[in-house]
Amino acid sequence: MNFCSDNVTGAAPEILAHLSAVNAEPMMPYGEDPVTARVDAALAAVFERAPGTMASFPVATGTAANALCLSAVVPPYGAVLCHRDAHINVDECGAPEHFTGGAKLIPLDGAAAKLTPETVAEALAAGWTGVVHHAQPACLSITQATEAGAVYTPDEVAALVDVAHAHGLMVHMDGARFANALVAVGCAAADMTWRAGVDLMSFGATKNGALAAEAAIFFRPELAESIAFRRKRAGHLFSKMRFLSAQLEAYLAGDLWLRNARHANAMAARLASGLVDVPGVSLADQVAANELFVHLPDGLAAHLRARGFAFYPWTAGGADCYRFVTAWCTAPADVDLLIETARGSAAA
Amino acid sequence: MNFCSDNVTGAAPEILAHLSAVNAEPMMPYGEDPVTARVDAALAAVFERAPGTMASFPVATGTAANALCLSAVVPPYGAVLCHRDAHINVDECGAPEHFTGGAKLIPLDGAAAKLTPETVAEALAAGWTGVVHHAQPACLSITQATEAGAVYTPDEVAALVDVAHAHGLMVHMDGARFANALVAVGCAAADMTWRAGVDLMSFGATKNGALAAEAAIFFRPELAESIAFRRKRAGHLFSKMRFLSAQLEAYLAGDLWLRNARHANAMAARLASGLVDVPGVSLADQVAANELFVHLPDGLAAHLRARGFAFYPWTAGGADCYRFVTAWCTAPADVDLLIETARGSAAA
């Protein structure tokens, strides 16, 4: 019963099955296959964009999607504003720096790993733009849902975009858990992104049921002119691209992505509502999507682990804080067993 | 009936099936799963190396494998000697330059895209080593089988290695079609590589039946110290690594990789022996593995294409030269139909 992360899960059966469905025929390589064309259209439909008015590039990892996106809009002498805890800042071993040719990430503070317009405005007020001694602010990157499990509303996104655009920065959304955020907020994908002013995004699928598939999406296609070349030279252009695209096709088909995300979020809510009643347990933060941060009383973490539950400490929340992540395939019975086990420990 | 490349094929059923086999259980991410550990051991067994004396890193593309390998042994101010037609030189949009931080590829000539010790020695005699004005020769990269379908014997590899090592260069083998070359030569994988002095290699599986899987292999593990970090920052560390590793596991299991390669090579030989009897057709080069280069008489290429055969021109061989690539799944009937169709055209 592994609550460490949504990336400990396998792949959704619909997605695995679709790999076989696209396997039989020879197809031209490097994205010249019909599956890839269909996925591009399906993504446009999901985002309510007319064909040709946005560009999508399937890749296999979120790090690749993020770094490619940033490399499109940030020159080597550029700077990216992001939260201090952003995946691009702490968990990609310098991928944005590598893909941009040495740009600089400017870490900003904010509760629950969220940025506010005030924080961004203050950072930009330092006046780096146009001054030759400083890296040039070029992009604001926000994570949806954030690394601390919070979500931005479309209005919050729009307010951040306003500040960024006013200073000439592009806005990138790291959507590794975009589906979870979207169903949590309950709006359209378009409202969450380009209608709020987002220029480009990393559209995640891996954590939510794919094997290894994400898409770099450009709502302003003119920003993507270099991406085909950058993807290739980063080793991320698959020869048998059909297998990357097929994952995304099945992910979107019949709203599998939204159903998977709703399930994951529901499991987190179920776990939270059960755990808060356990004596000594308290939520470190409200549960917005599929991540749960809780304070556990002495001994409870060890007790749970001894009974086969896996999860990570969250030291940012204090020595007694832990993170539980639910996923598209989390079994309600496992959630209930966890709650029951915690109750038993407290009673003992 | 697509003879354009072995990358137009789907995946071998054994490999697809194995994805499902490793899907059920949660597994720790980023290579901390049991499948990845088993693949590392299986690769060591294939190469007759004791555990821990070689290092393997699964990645999804041959470009990633090549560029990561080179980045391990070539500093930013380094130079890579390779054939003018090498994939790393002409078909990776500068991936080696990107991963090394700006190293230089030195293109050399040679028939059938093969290098000779003499050519390499002459290039190194230019005396760049140790002179601050010049990029520093750091690695010799050879392709097995070559981009023109030829293969190196172990003795030929060893002779190239001798020159390279004598000048302090590491030797990398781009094995995108390693299996095809290996069964063509009929020796052990170890004989073809580290016993002949090869230091590191890209071990290909995609063209020979995988969906998207290769491995960067280091026969001197101390060369690989930086690779885990470089792979991560290149976006090539998969969270659900099991799905990358599972492809390699199934690829090696029961010698699937060798059987697939033997089939592909046999189909090329069958095609060659049939085509040479067609009036006006001649081989541009001997058929060593699974690639066939032929001169076709006027009108034959158009005739074949009109009947549904796809293949590429090979302008390096002349205006009348074409390339046919067979694969692990090429149907003998398709080969025979192609021959028959060519004969029919000639007779008409």
Place this chain on the structure above:
Amino acid sequence: MNFCSDNVTGAAPEILAHLSAVNAEPMMPYGEDPVTARVDAALAAVFERAPGTMASFPVATGTAANALCLSAVVPPYGAVLCHRDAHINVDECGAPEHFTGGAKLIPLDGAAAKLTPETVAEALAAGWTGVVHHAQPACLSITQATEAGAVYTPDEVAALVDVAHAHGLMVHMDGARFANALVAVGCAAADMTWRAGVDLMSFGATKNGALAAEAAIFFRPELAESIAFRRKRAGHLFSKMRFLSAQLEAYLAGDLWLRNARHANAMAARLASGLVDVPGVSLADQVAANELFVHLPDGLAAHLRARGFAFYPWTAGGADCYRFVTAWCTAPADVDLLIETARGSAAA
């Protein structure tokens, strides 16, 4: 009367004169000249090192010296810990990122732009080392004197080095104002650097009387193996190297560098002692070397500027805070006139 920075000054007459002294004869280029050899020996003598046990590389700018130093010890996937206000972090437009191939700077806090062992230890306790997701801490860089005009004592340097070395980091000193710090502390150059454990440094001369000359110095010569190549490919290997080396030769000869620094520091002290008696003026920080940060009462800054004094605001110290920098050539009369003008304004 320009107190904006010590880089608004011209060059010391001794240094200018020495350019002519080395001009007459033909000399071999690219550092193969006798002047460069003599400078290398002179620097070794200044640092009390036996010939051959340290390596020096003259360059023309402090940014080049810093970035080259860092590139020697920080891999592309590495991280540099430094103060938030460090020149390498905010004033070099990403030069360290450029020269290292995309390493990451980790900004730390500290009063007067100084780091403490506690701050560094806390940052390293985050546990990035060895974890593939994170940039790998590789170097601690401290500035002597700091960007806020403070200095480290040898003991303070040693305490920082202890923390850094214990975690496997190299220690770099940005000595753009090394001479000013050295004479302020009053110790030997060796005590301030390698005897306290510093591994490599940027030795500044430009601000203290040269035209454009610094040296990248490696107290562990084995760290410098790549520097000759990196300097060349950064365009920093001068063909007529004699002219770069001659500046350093004259700078060191007869302790010109120490005399110049003592003068600059004395002028700052003189200015401080005069200004603090002016009603409404207070020091924002103690004056350690040749930089002065003061709070000025309403209208005084404008008054001084109207009378021809140039200087910068220092917003980090508050809206009423200003920076005055003295230099090797600052005229005592100008200092006195500034004080007198301030007094006059206060009296009015």
Place this chain on the structure above:
Amino acid sequence: MNFCSDNVTGAAPEILAHLSAVNAEPMMPYGEDPVTARVDAALAAVFERAPGTMASFPVATGTAANALCLSAVVPPYGAVLCHRDAHINVDECGAPEHFTGGAKLIPLDGAAAKLTPETVAEALAAGWTGVVHHAQPACLSITQATEAGAVYTPDEVAALVDVAHAHGLMVHMDGARFANALVAVGCAAADMTWRAGVDLMSFGATKNGALAAEAAIFFRPELAESIAFRRKRAGHLFSKMRFLSAQLEAYLAGDLWLRNARHANAMAARLASGLVDVPGVSLADQVAANELFVHLPDGLAAHLRARGFAFYPWTAGGADCYRFVTAWCTAPADVDLLIETARGSAAA
């Protein structure tokens, strides 16, 4: 008597003197000084351009000028076409690759290190442009005078530009010895460059009398938007910029640069006309500017060296081929003594 290169010389007295002339007053740093503004205007005048219609950036080395120029017009996934012997290809330790973020240099052949429109057209006919697998041809770089001492006429430049522009490539001129080429051809600087279609150039001064000064010049200022930032992050923005600019100011004043170049060329012609009469001596190539390539009979090179003449072998011209370079300060008496010494050897 050193004929190894024009970079073994010191600096012209006019240029050295001008350093002192600009030394006295404080000046704002980083190019905000009046000298730099005057040089920008002077360069525009030399090239007959209206103020503001071209942009110039002083730097200290030719490698920096070349690499900065290329970085302005070549993306990381781009390719530069140049002669196999071009300085950027063989003598800059990968500086273009470093500054561009990993672009590729495509070496082409041509007599006397000159390119022809046919060679360039043939290279571009390979059809890399727009194909994702290949580095994208972005710039043609030619050297004036070439590394083998030849010069292009304006018509030859224009013919190369036509091919490059027709394929969407920018044209860069490496003018390390631009003055020598210009006076050899006898045309206006504008005719040799932008009127023939050259988009950007490296304007050399170091070899022709400066200490260390070149300028990156953009005839289309919109190409230079990133250069101020790139120069800074490469460590090539001098704080005391006046000393870089002063060299260029004195270089251009009163046509010193043209006089120096005429002298250097005249000395080469004098040397050539004297040497060709020596039995056994023959010119390997016609003498266009200030470089001389000669075949020497057995023993003559050793004889000359024993008498104090220094010069380099030129193995590209054969085992008996040597290069002699004259400069702005070459003494006619030294030239005559060399000739006389050679005659004496032949007579003996």
